[in-house]
Structure formats: structure tokens, C-alpha cells
Amino acid sequence: MLILSIDSSATAASAALTDDSKLIGEFFTNTDFTHSRTLAPMIESLLQVTDKKVSEIDAVAVSNGPGSFTGVRIGVAVAKGIAFPDDIPCMGVSTLESMAYNLTLTDCVVCAAMDARRNQVYNAMFRIQYGEVYRLCDDRAISLIDLKAEITEKYNDDRIILVGDGAQLALRELMDLPLNVELAPESLRYQRASSVALAARARIKAGEKPSAHSELLPSYLRLSQAERERKEREQKASE
Amino acid sequence: MTEYISHSLQETETIAGEIASTLSNNQVVALLGGLGVGKTTFTRGLVSAFGVDSGVHSPTFAIVNEYQGDVPVYHFDMYRVTDEDDLYSTGFYDYLGRGLVIIEWSENVLDYLPADTVFIELAYGEDENTRIIKRK
Structure with a gap:
């Protein structure tokens, strides 16, 4: 096809x-x-x-x-x-789902974030397992503070990789926490x-x-x- | 805050030109003030300092006018824009960081403007040709 x-x-x-x-x-x-x-x-x-x-x-x-x-x-x-x-x-x-497919090479939780202005991001979470993408929530507009709370609660045992043009914004919010979180390399970061x-x-x-x-x-x-x-x-x- | 007094259209344009010389190329400038207070006149003075010398008029119906000066200039009129979803669907956020952005009727979108926005408040003065211009 x-x-x-x-x-x-x-x-x-x-x-x-x-x-x-x-x-x-x-x-x-x-x-x-x-x-x-x-x-x-x-x-x-x-x-x-x-x-x-x-x-x-x-x-x-x-x-x-x-x-x-x-x-x-x-x-x-x-x-x-x-x-x-x-x-x-x-x-x-x-758009968020498509970016999860940038990272199918490794098992992780993908946090896809696009800048929605005023400390909000468009976001969805995905789990990558054996090269398959599993959606963990619907696409949504969410404040960085709420996103931080959710990730701290639900994904504190996971390797989290950030993608999207809001990845830096999300990282700034998350980097001081005891989380396993990283930015996707630039060639894989965007849609x-x-x-x-x-x-x-x-x-x-x-x-x-x-x-x-x-x-x-x-x-x-x-x-x-x-x-x-x-x-x-x-x-x-x-x- | 800086305050200026204008006694004529001409003087309003001159003051705007003075203010323009202190702005960066990607600045967002929000104008505050009611009907007939000189927002469009002020805009004309401001953009002429950026090399746009004709065609400046209020985009009440078009919502945004684009002028090609030394930098791109985007002239918004938010009179008919009333909330954030409206603002998003004007494409406003796609213009930020790409040139000078000037907003008339910014009262309608105050909560959604970037943190480093320069505010210009225009008000009537003592007589019909006098205007008080405040930069915040």
C-alpha cells in the first residue's frame, strides 16, 4: 500500500x-x-x-x-x-502519537509535549514495548504543573523520554525531581x-x-x- | 513607566517613533485605549520607524495586517476576539517571534499575551487634540 x-x-x-x-x-x-x-x-x-x-x-x-x-x-x-x-x-x-514512533527502538515511556503557550503543553503519554507503541492517555492540553504531578505519581519507575517542541519546557519542570527522564536526541525529537x-x-x-x-x-x-x-x-x- | 503628552496626530506619531527606537525586532506591543484615542495613528508612527511608510490601517475585519518593513510587522486588531480559543484560531501564536507584533484592542486578550509585552496606554487629555501616552 x-x-x-x-x-x-x-x-x-x-x-x-x-x-x-x-x-x-x-x-x-x-x-x-x-x-x-x-x-x-x-x-x-x-x-x-x-x-x-x-x-x-x-x-x-x-x-x-x-x-x-x-x-x-x-x-x-x-x-x-x-x-x-x-x-x-x-x-x-x-501529531503526538506520530512522535511516539520516533522512539520505537527502546523500551520506555514517551512523553510527547508540544508548546501550547502560557505554561501549557499539548501532551499524551505512550509506552514503548518490544517496538510496539501503546497509548496511555488521550491527547490533551495540560498545564506543566499538572503534567509534573501526574508523571511523579505514575511514571516514577520508568525511563521517560521527552519528544516534541515542548520537550525542553517539560524537562525544565521535571529535571529537579528524582525521575529517570531525558530528552530525545534532536534528530528524533520532532514530528x-x-x-x-x-x-x-x-x-x-x-x-x-x-x-x-x-x-x-x-x-x-x-x-x-x-x-x-x-x-x-x-x-x-x-x- | 514613562509618560508623554501629545498635542496633535503628528506629535503622536513622533512619540511612537521615539518609543520604536527602544524596541527589539520581535517585540509584542499591546495598545490600550478606546475609540478615537489614536491607536492607529500611534501604530503608523511606530511602524514607520521600522520602514513601513504606507498602507497602515486598522485590521478590524481582517484581524491582522502584515506589512513588510525592515522586519515583518504584524498589526492585529482584537476588537472581535474575546477569549483564548478565539486568539488561537486567529493564528496569533504562529506570529510570535517572527517580527514586530502590534495589537489594538489588547484589552480583550490581556491574560494571554507574552510576559515581556510592552504596553502603551493612550488616553484623552485636557482638550480634544491632547493625548496622554503611557508606556508600561
Whole structure:
């Protein structure tokens, strides 16, 4: 199954092509927010040098959040745009989950953290065992103080490895505690398309099917104002 | 805190230019003050010191205007932005650290601004052309 994977959920952007057994090609840049201009040409170049056509792609996987509002929107919009003409099915993968796949080489607890500003991070915890990734909690926005309390209570016997652009923030909060905690090396610390591909491949192996591109949505872990107002209205109406 | 008194639009721009010379390229500047108090005039003076000499107007509907000066300048109007989720969905956080950020109607987002934000409060003075400008 030929999968095109895309990530532009924060400052870096990347695209990867994988089949069932190998990474065929990957294009990664970290040039700050230029995704609206660079992501589509990156994918075009990737297809060109790997000698593949859009029509050969069986599924498009994209990290659909959490992350930067603009970045997540661009990634999802590009995925939909590529999928639309040939009705290619799509799969949204949690940015945090994809980063856990950076670290499948060693048994550990992965603390994926992305900077959500004002001493908060987008976070999820994963356990890596024999190369498999097990999710320990849902994606969430959490204050660094609450995260610290949870890690101290639940993971004080584990080797904890931090990934994501909030890893440094989390480390600063955790380093004075008697915990076995470390930063992932830089080459493995951030989200990238090849990890999105690995997460998508694992989900497909577990029986999940990519869905219609129209069902692909960003997942910000925040409600837009319109959504909140509608919720409030509905709540009022039901009272 | 520094206080300035302006007696005209021109003078407001000059004061803004003076303040601009003390700011870093990635500074967030939050303007406080009601309708007609000179926030846009102040902005015009501030950004002209950063090499933007035309096209400055309040982005009430667009929420953000981008100007290319010596550094990128991002001019926000938060009049219609009322909470943190709103602010996130303007893309505000994606602009921080990438250029000068100036915010009109910053009253609406005070709790969510970076810790090193420079605040400029504009208020009416004794007569109709006088303004009191405070930097905090």
C-alpha cells in the first residue's frame, strides 16, 4: 500500500512516501512557517524523484493536530487537495502519537509535549514495548504543573523520554525531581512525515481503514468560537 | 513607566517613533485605549520607524495586517476576539517571534499575551487634540 504522509503541524514541514515494507522517500525542511508556499512543491518533488504519480497513492496520512493552528490547517488542506481528484482515502494521525514512533527502538515511556503557550503543553503519554507503541492517555492540553504531578505519581519507575517542541519546557519542570527522564536526541525529537507513516501503518495493521477525504478534519484540542456558541445554544435549548 | 503628552496626530506619531527606537525586532506591543484615542495613528508612527511608510490601517475585519518593513510587522486588531480559543484560531501564536507584533484592542486578550509585552496606554487629555501616552 503506497502511503503519502504529510506533517506541517509546527515549524518544520515534511512529506514521506512509504509502502508496506519501506520508506521510499522523505523530504524534510525546518525553515519556520513557510508551509503554505513549500509543502505542495515538496510533495511534487518527492513524487518526481521517486518516480510515482498521485494516482498511484493508496492513502494520504496527515498529522491533523494538535499543533500550530496555521500549520495544522495547511497540512489538512494539502492532504484533502491531493486526495480530492482521485478520491484517495485519508487518515488523520495525532501529531503526538506520530512522535511516539520516533522512539520505537527502546523500551520506555514517551512523553510527547508540544508548546501550547502560557505554561501549557499539548501532551499524551505512550509506552514503548518490544517496538510496539501503546497509548496511555488521550491527547490533551495540560498545564506543566499538572503534567509534573501526574508523571511523579505514575511514571516514577520508568525511563521517560521527552519528544516534541515542548520537550525542553517539560524537562525544565521535571529535571529537579528524582525521575529517570531525558530528552530525545534532536534528530528524533520532532514530528516528521515518516513517523506519521509508521503510525498510520500501525493503525491500518490493527484494522482501521482510511476514510473519505471529506471526513478528514483538523483536531486542535480547542473549540472554535462558533462551535462553542453552538454548544452553549444547544445546552440552553435542552434546559 | 514613562509618560508623554501629545498635542496633535503628528506629535503622536513622533512619540511612537521615539518609543520604536527602544524596541527589539520581535517585540509584542499591546495598545490600550478606546475609540478615537489614536491607536492607529500611534501604530503608523511606530511602524514607520521600522520602514513601513504606507498602507497602515486598522485590521478590524481582517484581524491582522502584515506589512513588510525592515522586519515583518504584524498589526492585529482584537476588537472581535474575546477569549483564548478565539486568539488561537486567529493564528496569533504562529506570529510570535517572527517580527514586530502590534495589537489594538489588547484589552480583550490581556491574560494571554507574552510576559515581556510592552504596553502603551493612550488616553484623552485636557482638550480634544491632547493625548496622554503611557508606556508600561
